[in-house]
Structure formats: structure tokens, C-alpha cells
Amino acid sequence: MKTFKKNWEHFETESKLYNHWEKSGYFKPEVNPDGKPFVIAIPPPNVTGKLHIGHAYGTTLQDLMIRYHRLLGDASLYIPGMDHAGIATQTVVDKKLRKQGINKNELGREKFVEEVWKWKEEYGGEILKQLRAIGASCDWDRERFTLDEGLSSAVREAFVHLYKKDLIYRGEYIVNWCPKCGTAIADDEVEHVTQKAKLYYFKYDTNFPITIATTRPETKFGDTAVAVNPGDERYKEFIDKEFEINLDGVKRTIKVIADRAVDKEFGTGAVGVTPSHSLIDWKMAEDHGLSKVKVINEYGKMTSEAGRYEGMKVLEAREKLVEYLKSSELLEKETDIENNLSICYRCGGAIEPLPSLQWFVKMKPLVEKAKAAVKSGEIEIVPKRFEKVYFHWLDNIRDWCISRQLWWGHRIPVFYRKSANLEFKNQNLKLSKDDIFVGETPPGNLDDWVQDEDVLDTWFSSGLWPFSTLGWPKETSDYNKFYPTTVMETGYDIIFFWVARMIMMGLELTGKIPFKTVYLHGLVRDEQNRKMSKSLGNVLDPLDLIAKYGTDALRMALIVGSTPGQDVAIGESKIKGYRNFTNKIWNASRFVSLRVTDGDLQSGELGEGKIADLNIDEKLLTAADKKILGRHEEIKKTVTAHINKFQFSLAGEELYEYFWHEFCDEYIEASKDQLGSVIARKNDEAILKKEIAAPEGLAMTNNTKKILIKILSESLVLMHPYIPFVTDAVWQELREFVPDLADSIMISNWLK
């Protein structure tokens, strides 16, 4: 005879159940062929590495919605996939190769990219295993990778489309250059950290009348103007005058200009304008027609324009120049200030703004539609306050630099005719139409053409994710059925990088919004509400936690007590608490199963009893029965309402409280009386016979059994989106003696 184990053994059961679900095809939207589509495209994790607890949080929220809608009867599709993560992955593989003594430049582009693919195969598989461990009910047959064939062709199509509409252009502009990564990065990939710096006050030479103040003296070799505020009386007499200067051997003509951007109060109220190495100065140069001199190169070293400083690293040049200024008595003073240093969000290295030939997407023409979609409510952002952040970003957007000087990524689908392009790279010549080809394969002899060396920003391909994963640009049946997707669940930290771009790209390329709702979750922090970091040693690995407490416990702990857009603090004690909950469910089910089948409570051996049907006799209801049945109906309604409003924490908390304290503590206790005395049954045959002989007693017992089964099985369905494993494990036990239960709880029904 089968026994009901004493404790919930998640470790043995979870992966077995998952495999069973996957094999049975329950993750496919086709289990509800007539249902309306409910679609979530997973925010594709970077192939770079392991998933962290933040991924577990997002995945849990996504899977919760998917499982809920599957139970509602919707054609639920959860599209899995991964992102090639350009810079991040290239850097990691480069490092790995260097450790093996292999230089990527000696290896060559093709071989290097092969190495990255090998790496992707190895680590990508690990990530997929982790997603499965979290319980993600993805349709794995529809798994995508941003660099797979279909998505690559979607990327080319998108590029060509935008180019033809004149929304993509190439030009030499000041960009954020990361010398460490060796590539340009976009504006929003730059982070600012406050640092202590020195502000140096000096003159270029003794003949120059104005003292300027700067934290970066070494860039002053590239100055072509000094800007002052138009209302600043001190400098009025110099405005529009030109001066020949000699800064330690470097000769320049400096024009004094008036610009409102200059703050009279800061420093001396006079700014040395360095058009090539400051965005603001670049703009001033455009406005005032100043020449631009590049004194720092792509390696973070001084160029020949810096005279004897050529070849020095930026910091070295700064030191040397300050020494010179001191010795020539040009330095008036230096003060300590706090300022913001721009760093690369990937590598943390200092950003050098410098002019560079890059590809850009014009953003302004895409902004209005993207704003309108949210303003009209066509796209809903949860929580709503992030709409403001979204609008603010769109209102202040600048063109998006999409070319990256990397090898790992989508190579830009642009070809130049060899005979014509020789000077192009350096001089930004306008090529004639015949000499540039934008698309997949240039016409005529391929040998006549050379493809652009650069790849596209990772976010260019992820911007297409909701539709490229469904087959776009082809009008596949999946695309027709499942696009637009329903919910985009992701972290608030990538609202600009990703969410806004998907909306813009979706509207431009498909003419439709890419998703109806954006649900933004917060950061996962530790028990003391600190950021998780390796140096603090407070990083929680989801796989460790799953091994220890079970996936269900982790999922519940992540959801209950957390709200959208708000960071969530989590520690082992909370997870442990919910592990106790999963065990409580298991044991309550054990009790119910054993009593209903007349099994043995001590050994856990199930009896022969079966439930014939679930028709409850209203006339036999006790006060306890009525109470729990009433509460049960209420709970169904409120839980449904909460989930529909994305209030997952509230619904989870309610289920927890209801199941444990109302069903277990109150009703199950009350049911013990209604079911008759166990001791009597065990020890006294006569009493047992008497009980069975009494028709009302037996009817009461049977009615109570039916109520127990009804409440238990329906509660399991309600809890399944939160804790998929223990609920299905119990469901499988119940199927032994309860009629008409679906093969798996995950394909049963939400409210019968």
C-alpha cells in the first residue's frame, strides 16, 4: 500500500515533477488551444554568467502570471531565451583567453567569435538549467537567442528599415568612449560617481588675460575658446576677442565667447572650451563655429596635438602639466572639490568623451508615438509613477549611438565599395549611393565590397525581442497569434535601456505596441536592506537556496511582502518561514488523505477509501463547515481580484493566512470531531461498528471528507502559481482516491 511521507521532500520531488511537466507538453500554449493568448517574453538573461537572486525574483513573477493564466484557460506562452550581451560577454571571454596566454588580436576576429560561441554553449546551458530549477514554465521549443539566425535577420531588417526611413545615420560626433572596453557606448551606459578632485586655476600663458579653472588641465591642449557668461562684467571687454596662446609649447588661437551655459559663480567664471572632449563644449563649438582639436585618443593617451605630452596617459599628462604650470608660475591655486566622474557601466573605467565616427539612430521622430502609447493607456506601466520617469527620459533623449567597436554581436549590415571607401573611415566622406549598400548581401561581385567592421549595441537586438522572438519580420502564425505580447515583466533599472526602446522599435517596425503592461520589479537586497555584493559577502545564490529550502519556499519568500517598483529585502529566515509553509501544506494534505482514505496516521499508509463525488450535502453542514466554505468562496474572489490587479503580494499573503490559520488551525481541528474519534477507531472495534452503523454519523463523516477534499484541492489550485511544486505533488497524491482530477494541477482550472 502506498504511504504518504511525513515531510515534504522538495529535493527529491521538484526536478522530477518539472521533467514530467516539460515532457508532457504542459508548458505549451497549445494546452489551451481555444484560450485567448497571454504572452510573456522573458527578459533574456545575459549569457555571461550565472543567474542571481534578482533573476529568480523576476522569473518567479513571470511564471506566476503565466501559471495563473494557464489555469484560467488562456493560451499562455512564456518565451525563453538569452541575450548575447555584447561588451559583457566579449570581455569575459577575452579575459579567459588571456589567462591561457591567447591574445585576441593574434587570434583574429573569426576565431575569437568561434571561441565566444563555445563559451555560450557551455554557460548558456547552465542558465537554462537554473530557469528550470526556479520552475519557469517556458515553452522550450520556442527558445531564442539574440544571435540566432532568425533574430539576426530581424536585426538586419530593422536596420535597413530605419536606414531607408532616414532614421539611421553615420557621422563623427562626440561620443562616450570607454578606453578600457575599446568602444563607444551610449549615453545611458554611462554612470556617474562622485569623487574628490582638484580644481586648478591657471592661465594658458602669461600673455593671456583670463584665469580659467578646470579639473582636467591635460585637456586644455584642445581648447579653442574661453567661455564666459554674457552678463559677467569682469570679462565683458574680452568677448569676441582672439588671443594667440602657447601652452607649454602647444600653440592655439583662443576666442573669448559668451555663453549662457557658463556659471559666473563657479571657479573664475571662465571656462576653457575643449570641443573634442566635453559634450557641452562640443555644443558650444557648434554654436560658435569653433574648431575642434582632438588631444586624447582611443587608448586614453595624448595625441600629437599635445606636443611633448604625446603618448602620455591622461593622468600622467595631467601631473606633468601641473608641474609645468607651477614651475612657470601660471598656476594661481588649486582647491579641493567634489565632482562627478563618468564611468562605464560595464567595466567601471573612466569615460573619455571624444569625437568618433559612429552610427546613430535618430530618436526624436520615434519619441511622440512612444509617449502617446503610454499616455493613452494603451500601454500600462505598473507602478504608475514610473510613467513620469519614462516621459522625462523621452523628453530629454539624444540620438542613440548604436555602433560598437567589438567583434561579438550583430555586425552592422552596411557594405562599402572598396574602390570608394578608402578615405571613408577617417574623413566621413559622403559616399554616393552606388558605393554604399545597406542590407544583407551587396550586389555584383562580393570581392568589391567590404563590410563595416563594427557591431550593433546589444540593446538594438533586445529592442526587437517581443516580436523578433515570434518570427518577425515574417508573418508567422506565432507572430499573428501572440503579438503584441501581454506583459513585460522586468526590473525598473532597465526602463530606459530596454523598455522604452522596445516600445519605440515596436511601434516603428510593427506598427503595434509590443506589450500591454509593463510590470517593473525592484532590486533584491539582503536582510538588512543592503545591496548584495561580493565584497559584503551577502550574495545569495538561488540554487543554494533551492537546494536547502525548495523552489516553492524561495518563490513565496520573494513574492510576499514585495511590491512593484520597490526593492525587496530577503534573507534565509524569511525563506525558511515559507519552507515551513510548504511543509504545512504537505502535512495538512497528509492528514486529509489519510483520514479520507481511512489510512493509518502513524505509518502514513493510505487506506482503501475513495471519494465517489464531491457533492456536498447542504443539510448536514455544521457551523465550522459553513464558516470555512464561506471563507473559501471569499478567498477565491479576493485572490483573483488581487492577481488581476498585479497585487501578487497581497494575494499570496491572503492565501498563506487562509490556508494555514483558517483551514489548518481551525477547520482541520474542527473536522477531527466531525470525522469521529481516531482512538475509538483504532482501539475499539465496537465503537467503530457503532459509528458506521449510525447513518447520520457516517453521512456526516462523508460530508466532512468531501469538504476537506474540496477546500484542499481548490486551495492547491489557488496556490499553484506561487508554489507550483508542492501543490502538484499533493495533487498527484489526491488523484489516487479523488475522481476527476486533471493529470496535473497546472492544467486544471482556476475556479470551477
Next chain:
RNA sequence: GCGCCCAUAGCUCAGUUGGUUAGAGCGCUACAUUGACAUUGUAGAGGUCAGAGGUUCGAGCCCUCUUGGGCGCACCA
């Protein structure tokens, strides 16, 4: 500089059209328990919901201001 969030029990947090006695987890106290579960149960302590003012029959929730903490965007050269 512009904007956003937070301040509720010892700790971490829920509390969404304003409506009984403000909740959960963990922690704490006392007791119980060979009968599903000690990964348990019962009972309990613990809150002037940051402060001040306002709207209202009624405010943790709405409005204004103050204080303290955090974040985002922009950026000072």
C-alpha cells in the same frame, strides 16, 4: 538643479477607490503536545502609523509644510 521613493511592532516589510479593535514573517514571553506537522499548537507582550497643520462624520491612506534616509536624471568646466 529637476524628479521619484521611503519613514508603520525589536528587525524586514504588507496595508491601492479613506470606514470596526492597524497586519505578516522572523525575533521575544508563557504554556501545551506520544494522535498530520516541533518545519507544531494555544495564549501573550510589543505601534501617539517620522513631526506639524489641513480636508472629512471619519485619515496609516488625500492635501500642504518640516525633518531624516535612499534612488534616478542632468551636470560645474
